[in-house]
Amino acid sequence: MxxxxxxxxxxxxxxxxxxxxxxxxxxxxxxxxxxxxxxxxxxxxxxxREGIDAFWTSITRPVAWSAIWLSVWTAGVMAVINIIMGTTTAYVLVRYRFWGKNLLNSLIDLPFAIPTLVTGVMLTLLYGPQTSVGKFLNDEFGIKILYSNLGIILSLLFLGYPFVIRAVQPVMMKLDASQQEAAHTLGASQFTTFRRVILPALLPAMITGGLLSFARALGEFGSIVIVSGNIPMKTQTAAVYVYAQVEGDKMASASGVSLVILLIALITTLGVDFWYKRNKRVGKKL
Amino acid sequence: MKERNLSLGGILLLLVVLIYAGVLLLAPVAALVSNTFKDGFEPFWKAITDPEALNTLWLSMRLAVLASIFNALLGVMVAWVLVRHNFFGKGLLNALVDLPLVISPVIVGYVMIVLFGRTGWLKDFPIKLAFSWEGMLVLTVFVSLPFVIREIQPVLAGMGKEQEEAAYTLGASPWGTFWRIVFPAIRHALTYGIVLTLARSLGEFGAVAVIGGGTQGSTESATIYIYRSLNDRNYAGAYSMALLLGVIAILILIIMNNLRVHKRGG
Structure with a gap:
């Protein structure tokens, strides 16, 4: 027993x-x-470590502050362009039948796969002052892409392209066709239908993708270190600034900028997460 | 949204997208390819079979494979716990899993030096992690940590826990349950996650550049080699290695694409 x-x-x-x-x-x-x-x-x-005052002093040094600001505004400009072009791309991919669609759809993921340093090398070879494209843009229009803020924005656009598309695509696929047809029947033009019916449904996904690409771009290093030329106060971003400080064994001056960039990225991502979940819940209720 | 044939407006939109994607994605690739093969195939071959270059490529591959194995094992565990268990702070922990995607690699490298550097918080740690390949491995694991987890989570959530519980009730061991119930379900997602992990690990630069210090022959990865070659004006070396990594990335992209079809089918 x-x-x-x-x-x-x-x-x-x-x-x-x-x-x-x-x-x-x-x-x-x-x-x-x-x-x-x-x-x-x-x-x-x-x-x-040294208190709030020391932290404040370390990030308000002109070199540090301009690096933070450069990272934030270039990432912001990228996010806005990316939201517009990403949504357009997703719309074309979901809406229309055309030859080569699958190829275009897989090409979108290229920036996820390609090392960012390689992106930097490629952009240098395309837009560098010695190349035909770079020379043409400089001679004809006076536009310098390499070693300027344009180069930074261009690398970030490359990097961020898939984010909005991959966020918007699934939502777009699930959009209810009957609503659009109803709007059409009631006399709305295609553009009005887009603005009043499609856009509001897509907005959460567009903003989510845009903010994620923004957060990702804030810390970008590999491509920028090559295309920007890293001129302090002009083309040195926060990540490159931190790198320069660590290499120069000035760990203390790296800490303040690191904290600021991290906080912005963290608030953005956690904010997206929270906002997205709330929206999903609201959507379910409707 | 229903798929339609191209209208006039559709053709215009398609053109805008094709030009944008072409200028943004394809033109740079074309520039790299044409510059690398400017003088034929031979300089490329010579540059990538250079022992020094091969050494750095070997280190990158070793790091990527080890990081992928580690992240595959731990990723399955983490995903399973985050989906099946409830505990205090789970929501926050789950949200923070994405952190490696948005935190700057340079800042992570900086953290490693603060912890394990000469005057670091843990400078007496038994394993030398600063300026060593072990440190580079830890950082590679970090930067590619979310991929496997994020691929598996939705699959586990979608299948529910009923099958696992039924298996236990019928007397299966946890190990048996994992291999017979959980693994077959997550197999495709896991493979996809591993491929993403490999891609991300192979291309990592910022973090490993900070922690490895880029000592030639021991802690120089393929990306660090490209960066140094550019600075040393060894352009053939830099472009050839960049092209090689680019080709590997495109191969990975093709694999990803095929796997996605599987994932949808399964």
Whole structure:
């Protein structure tokens, strides 16, 4: 009898994975904490180690401040262009039948696959002052792309292109055709239908994709370090500034800028996450 | 939204998109290809079979493969726990999984030096992580951490936990349940995630440049090699390696595309 109970206990123990699950869960929490929470903690502590005043002084130094501002505004310009062109691209891909559509659709992911440093090299070869395109743009229009802010925006556009498209595409596919037809029947033009029916449904996905590309662009390093020329106060972005400080063993001046850039990226991503979930819930209710 | 044949407005929009995508994505690729093969195939071949170049490529591949294996194993665990379990702080932890995608690689490299550098917080850590390939591996794992997790999560959420629970009730072990129930379901998503991880790891530059220090022969990855070659005016070397990494990226893209078809079908 006792033996039978003991036997049953051992069976239920091997079949009861609770202990294992508990261990698994703890390991995962520890792993994510070490990999993700710890870096955040380190940046926070290093940035504020000498107090708020020192932090403020370190980021308001002209070189540091102009680097932060350059990163923010170039990423912002990119996000706006990207939202417009990304949505247009997604619309064409979802709406129309045309030859080569699958090829175009896979090409969109190129920036996800290609190393950003290689992007920088490619842009240099296309728009550099010695190349035919670069020379043409400079002689005819006085436009310099390389070693200027234009080059930075162009690298960011390359990098950010898939974000909006991949966010908008699935939403667009699910759009209800009957609403558009109703608007049409009621006499709305194609443009009005787009503005009043399609656009409001797409807006959350457009903004989500745009903000994600913005957050991603803020920290971009590989392509920018090659195309921008890294002139302090002019074409040096925050990530390149941090790199220059670390290389020069000036860790303290890297900490403030790191913290600012991280905070902006973090608020943007967490904000997107929160906002998207809320919108989804509202959408479900409707 | 229904698919339609091209209207006049559609043709105009398509043209705008084709020009934009062509100038933005294809023109740079064309510039790289034509510059690399400006003097024929031979300089390219010579540049990438240079022992120094091969060494850096070998290091990059080793880092990418090891990081992918590690992220595949841990990614499955993390995704499973985040989908099946509830615990305090799960929402925040789940949102933070995306952090490596948006935090600047340079800043992550900086964190590693703050922790493990000569005067770092953990300078007595038994494994040398600053200016070593082990440190580069840790950072490569970090920058590619979300991919496998984010691919598997929706699949696990979609299949629900009923099958797993049924397996336990019928006496299957956790290990058996994983191989017979969970793994077949997540297989395609896992492969897709691993491919994304490989692509991201192979191309990492900022983080490994900071932590590796780019010592020739030991901590110089393929991307760091490109950067140094540009600075040393070894343009043939830089362009050839960039092209090689670009070709690998395009191969990865083709694989991704085929896998996506599978994923949709499965």
């Amino acid at each position: 006792a033996q039978a109970v003991a036997h049953r206990d051992s069976v239920s123990q091997t079949n009861n994975p609770q202990m294992l699950f508990w261990g698994l869960r703890s390991s995962v929490i520890i792993y994510l904490s070490v990999m993700i929470i710890m870096p955040l903690f380190v940046i926070g502590v290093e940035g504020l």
